[in-house]
Amino acid sequence: MGFCKCFDQQFGYISLVELAAPVRLIVDNPIAFFLLSGYKIIKIVEIVDNMQDTLVPQALSTSQGMTLTEHVFKQIQSAIVLGHIPAGSKISEPELARIYGISRGPLREAIHRLEGQKLVERTAHVGARVVSLSLQQFQELYQIRASLEGLACKLAAQHIDKKQILALRDVLRMHAEDENFKAGKGYYLQEGQDDFHYCIIKSSGNKTLEKMLCDELYHLIRMYRIQFSNTPDRPSKAWDEHIRILDAIAEGDGELAEMLMHRHINASYKIVEQTLLQNQGEQQHG
Template identity: 65%
Template sequence: MLDQLDPPVIAQDDSETLSENVFRRIQAAIVKGEIAPGSKISEPELARTYGISRGPLREAIHRLEGQRLLVRVPHVGARVVSLSHAELLELYEIRESLEGMACRLAAERMTLEEIDELRRVLETHERDAAFQAGVGYYQQEGDFDFHYRIIQGSGNRTLTQMLCGELYQLVRMYRIQFSTTPNRPRQAFAEHHRILDAIADRDGELAELLMRRHIGASKRNIARHYQDGTNQTATERGES
């Protein structure tokens, strides 16, 4: 429930507007699952939780709708997005194709300095406490995100706008929610290293193949998750 939510602590830059700050705080809460998928957004509750007036709050909500994190439901209002199984698989099919292309272009276009920075990103991921404990994968955004760095390194502005703009936070939301699948963090880390090696070797064809396989593995994990949920529901109903 929103009234039980501890507001995320995000430092506010002196030049940052109140609307921008609350936008980032609500965005983080949605992406991390602190405000659950499908939750109805109550403006009065959010205004009390974040100590903000309705004007800046509505501006933040409008921006979150633009990122597809919130959806408008007729006669209900705004809700946190909750993709169906089919919609989620479609999103991962888009990722598989477009991030594969981005990886191929990155192998051709990233500078040696950018590749070294990408390697340091993975070193940071390996030191993360959740990863070391085997309970999750490092989930910071932007320049600390392995996928984000590769997309930026593709040098294709249209591709970057699609994957790092319109779809980015929606994709992050589901990446985080499924990052705790048993054994997946270690597997993903090993796959990231193989992708990085292909990029460093300037083997665009292999880099694309490995990225597509990497995202394909995540897509299969999602399919299994939904299948397990369906089987459990059927068992509870006494279905065979």
């Protein structure tokens, strides 16, 4: 039975798809099996004959300085954020332990860390599942996000230096040069130092705020930004809004920067909300 490696050009993500029915999606070297439903194959990279020979050695290899637990944690985290593991999917510890060839202890540690990032939730008598927020929970999340990121902008206007301003302008310049952005297909949504929002929060000078937004809630928020917030005209509008926010911070106008960030996140909220409502309607009538 054959498999094909598939490359998602928008996110630079490799997946493996079985070529025979029932179709299974083996995610990122791999971490779980799912029905291939609504998954768009952008490009077939190669055909391979044996899933285990191809993937398990890769799964067990670790990046320089990274423990096996950290490696597994990062792979599962990435797959959840990008939507390759759908919201609400059950996390099978025995299957993951078998695939990676690791004991349940390190695996449980990785899953526990994902729980801490609000990406996985554990229910009695059910086990661990990928988080699936209700509309009310999503609304509450974005209310918190708007308030805290607005505060981060206000504080950044007081603490940021010229070097940080130039670095942020370089980040936005990189976003504008992204091929998908120029084609109107999506906004550049890499994490960490390449993420405009992340950099603003880091410039706030408030470590408690930084922990909340760059650690505890960061990947959950990023999941919604990536999976639900892109519409045809949104990337260019979002970039323009980023420019205005940065200009206000550079001028030391914290009040204006805070207001602009509130507006920016509220605009994103409306798009995500519309997508979630549409998905709910399709499920009810499907």
